[in-house]
Amino acid sequence: MSATTQQTAGSGTRAERPEVYKPRRKGVVSGSLLTTFTWVAALVFFAPIAWMVMTSFKQENVASSSPPSFFFEPTLDQYKAVLGSDAAPYFLNSLIATGVSTLLVILLAIPASYALSIRPVKKTNDVLFFFISTKMLPIVAVIMPIYVISGQLRALDSIWTLVILYTAMNLPIAVWMMRSFFQEVPGEVLEAASVDGAGLIKTLRSVLIPMVTPGIAATALICVIFSWNEFFFALNLTAAKAATVPVFLISQMTSEGLFLAQLSAASVLASLPVVLAGWLAQKQLVRGLSMGAVK
Amino acid sequence: MSTLTRTDRQQAAADSAPHAARQRRARRREGWSRRLPLLPALIFTIIVTQLPFLLTIWYSLRSWNLLRPDGNIFVGLQNFVDIFSDSTFRVAAVNSVVITLGCVAVALVLGTFFAILLDREFLGRGIVRTLLITPFLIMPVASSLLWSVSMLNPSYGMVNWVLGLVGIGPIDFTSSLPLLSVVIALVWQWTPFMMLLVLAGLQAQSKDVLEAASLDGAGWWKTFTWVTMPQLRRYMELAVLLGSIYVVNTFDQIYLMTAGGPGTASANLPFYIYQRAFLGFDIGQAAAMGVVVVIATILIAIFALRLIFRSFDDKELS
Numbered sequence: 001m002s003a004t005t006q007q008t009a010g011s012g013t014r015a016e017r018p019e020v021y022k023p024r025r026k027g028v029v030s031g032s033l034l035t036t037f038t039w040v041a042a043l044v045f046f047a048p049i050a051w052m053v054m055t056s057f058k059q060e061n062v063a064s065s066s067p068p069s070f071f072f073e074p075t076l077d078q079y080k081a082v083l084g085s086d087a088a089p090y091f092l093n094s095l096i097a098t099g100v101s102t103l104l105v106i107l108l109a110i111p112a113s114y115a116l117s118i119r120p121v122k123k124t125n126d127v128l129f130f131f132i133s134t135k136m137l138p139i140v141a142v143i144m145p146i147y148v149i150s151g152q153l154r155a156l157d158s159i160w161t162l163v164i165l166y167t168a169m170n171l172p173i174a175v176w177m178m179r180s181f182f183q184e185v186p187g188e189v190l191e192a193a194s195v196d197g198a199g200l201i202k203t204l205r206s207v208l209i210p211m212v213t214p215g216i217a218a219t220a221l222i223c224v225i226f227s228w229n230e231f232f233f234a235l236n237l238t239a240a241k242a243a244t245v246p247v248f249l250i251s252q253m254t255s256e257g258l259f260l261a262q263l264s265a266a267s268v269l270a271s272l273p274v275v276l277a278g279w280l281a282q283k284q285l286v287r288g289l290s291m292g293a294v295k
Numbered sequence: 296m297s298t299l300t301r302t303d304r305q306q307a308a309a310d311s312a313p314h315a316a317r318q319r320r321a322r323r324r325e326g327w328s329r330r331l332p333l334l335p336a337l338i339f340t341i342i343v344t345q346l347p348f349l350l351t352i353w354y355s356l357r358s359w360n361l362l363r364p365d366g367n368i369f370v371g372l373q374n375f376v377d378i379f380s381d382s383t384f385r386v387a388a389v390n391s392v393v394i395t396l397g398c399v400a401v402a403l404v405l406g407t408f409f410a411i412l413l414d415r416e417f418l419g420r421g422i423v424r425t426l427l428i429t430p431f432l433i434m435p436v437a438s439s440l441l442w443s444v445s446m447l448n449p450s451y452g453m454v455n456w457v458l459g460l461v462g463i464g465p466i467d468f469t470s471s472l473p474l475l476s477v478v479i480a481l482v483w484q485w486t487p488f489m490m491l492l493v494l495a496g497l498q499a500q501s502k503d504v505l506e507a508a509s510l511d512g513a514g515w516w517k518t519f520t521w522v523t524m525p526q527l528r529r530y531m532e533l534a535v536l537l538g539s540i541y542v543v544n545t546f547d548q549i550y551l552m553t554a555g556g557p558g559t560a561s562a563n564l565p566f567y568i569y570q571r572a573f574l575g576f577d578i579g580q581a582a583a584m585g586v587v588v589v590i591a592t593i594l595i596a597i598f599a600l601r602l603i604f605r606s607f608d609d610k611e612l613s
Binding site: 031034035037038039041042043045046047048049051052055064065066067068108109111112114115116119120121122127130131133134135136137138139140141142143144145146147148149164165167168171172175225228229231232235236245246249250253260263264267268270271274275277278279282285286289290291293294 | 326329330331332333335336337339340343344345346347348350351354409412413415417418419423424425426427428429430431432433434435436437438440441442444445446450451453456459483486488491492494495496530533534537540543544546547550551564565568569572573578581582585586588589592593596599
């Protein structure tokens with residue numbers, strides 16, 4: 001349907017001013033129709049989230065009413081209940097697992113991507129191939145040994161086990177992504193720095209890092225999203241002590257039957273940090289998700 | 296003449312022997328100074344991802360159930376024979392393929408649709424884009440619960456309420472249509488990813504070419520199929536590939552929405568292996584399944600990686 005409207009609009013424009021191609025100046029009527037259609041489609045797609053947020057402000061009996069109630073007296077009771085049910089340790093664990101692993105990934109990925117772009121090792125392609133192939137290794141194929149080894153090292157239910165695993169999980173993406181940023185640094189800049197006799201560390205610190213800081217931020221964002229949302233390792237390798245936010249969410253579901261409104265409030269709180277980060281850094285998101293291929 | 300040449304050469308070689316050695320040493324030092332920054336990341340990745348996998352291979356050759364501590368013995372390929380005659384394993388393998396293909400294909404179509412809608416200037420474009428990417432950012436555990444409870448629940452789920460308005464239902468989605476339910480939730484999560492990649496492809500188009508097409512009298516649809524689509528192909532390949540890598544590992548949605556049920560009707564391989572390892576404590580068999588999955592993945596990956604490298608080497612894709 002949209003195709004037809006656009007086509008007519010396009011040919012109309014062409015008749016009026018054949019010299020300039022302006023895909024964005026459509027006929028006013030079909031244009032606003034298309035805009036309305038776009039808005040409706042987007043709102044339908046977003047509706048589950050809107051519904052989740054609405055439910056989180058309801059009382060339990062209103063939340064599970066049938067037919068669904070759209071008009072109700074909003075309450076903060078559910079948020080109070082969630083925050084009162086010792087959610088803090090879970091959030092703290094997630095914060096540590098996400099923060100420390102992201103920091104480690106960045107520290108490891110900066111020199112590695114340097115050695116794969118600016119001053120490349122001989123077998124750059126093989127190394128890149130290796131990194132991406134680890135991403136294709138199904139996580140389930142390594143969970144048993146990790147579980148057994150962690151048990152022997154008495155590292156089960158330890159947040160540091162998750163830190164190490166999240167670092168390994170995100171490192172390949174980070175290396176690929178950061179390499180694509182490093183490749184954009186003009187060669188002359190680096191040559192100038194090495195002519196000045198600046199050593200490797202100094203070159204990195206004073207020339208390169210400032211130039212690739214936006215790239216580092218984008219990489220960090222992607223690592224934060226994936227580690228904050230990670231569930232499989234957290235489910236299998238943690239118990240009471242090191243459990244993270246996704247595990248907390250399930251505990252909300254199973255502990256005392258189903259409390260839909262409270263569960264929604266917990267879901268909103270659990271998702272909020274990553275949603276906000278993603279909203280603020282939409283541009284970097286594309287690059288990160290495509291591992292640096294799309295700029 | 297030839298003698299002379301040889302002596303000359305020998306002489307030259309003798310002269311430069313220390314020099315050559317020095318050069319070789321310098322080259323080696325140079326090589327290591329290049330390699331050094333790479334090593335921490337490389338060694339870390341090898342230790343954390345490759346060593347456990349070697350252990351998985353070792354476990355897969357043993358009959359080892361954590362509930363029977365005495366039973367840890369070497370059985371050769373017995374575990375592999377067992378899993379290939381296990382019909383649940385086959386169901387899980389088929390489900391993995393169905394879920395991955397279904398999710399990636401529908402998400403790509405839907406994502407392309409949204410990308411085309413977004414590839415023009417209109418009132419509130421930034422807000423619409425923000426709304427559309429949000430499902431990808433929601434914690435998968437939260438979105439699984441959202442879909443299985445608030446959306447698809449037969450008595451108070453939104454989807455059933457909407458279906459009820461047109462006289463259908465109520466349908467108990469997660470029990471009667473478990474695979475479809477999982478795919479719905481996954482498509483919702485992955486459509487924004489596809490959309491962002493396709494949108495990047497649309498916006499990377501050269502305006503000159505579009506202009507030329509327009510001057511030649513090509514309408515929107517013609518321009519799209521003949522000019523835009525060939526360019527978009529690379530972006531779509533990349534989106535499908537990266538999407539598949541993530542979707543094939545899906546665990547959260549299955550664990551939370553259907554628990555692989557009813558029975559094992561909606562278990563995929565990650566979920567079934569998890570069940571065998573952490574609920575059945577059968578380390579040997581779970582490991583053998585892991586090995587089979589990895590071999591299958593490698594076969595697919597060899598093909599896929601070639602595609603990736605082509606995409607990443609392609610200068611147009613930037």
